[in-house]
Amino acid sequence: GAGVSQSPRYKVAKRGQDVALRCDPISGHVSLFWYQQALGQGPEFLTYFQNEAQLDKSGLPSDRFFAERPEGSVSTLKIQRTQQEDSAVYLCASSLNSGGVEETQYFGPGTRLLVL
């Protein structure tokens, strides 16, 4: 079956530009996660949704970062006024139920963002 998909796969933005990154989770998955992965590092947690509710946004690095999942399926991560330090791969993951660690998180391929 279809896995988690993300678009675009690559995005080049000029500093100060707003970007929107899309995640299509596995159909029927309740939990959705966003991670940021800098070059040579592991993923870092950004935010967590259960259906349409954003239950945890503690990892969002600044108020320029905003995520939504209005209908409990597709999610969008928006970054306003991008800065060079925002350059990273943004990964989306979904899991079937509540997202506890005993549940497998399925990752998408990521969106590589380069801010010039």
Add this chain to the structure above:
Amino acid sequence: SQKIEQNSEALNIQEGKTATLTCNYTNYSPAYLQWYRQDPGRGPVFLLLIRENEKEKRKERLKVTFDTTLKQSLFHITASQPADSATYLCALAPSNDYKLSFGAGTTVTVRA
């Protein structure tokens, strides 16, 4: 502050040998530890989970150990194959919680 450290150097091994990767942590008491595989340009793929009360877990050619006294997990790939070449990430969670903390990963290259 919490720290998760994996082998800082990449691992290059001959096909058929066993690759052993380490994941050490400090200022952390994880109840769960996971290992993932990540190929270039792709997202991580879950491999194994081990709980704090489990010493060892196996899955096919993979073996994971978890020593809460040493604050260390070892990940073994036995009878390694070139297709095992990838970056391997460990991830820790303090309880049955969704929030994972990842190490930086170790890149393994298996030579034919």
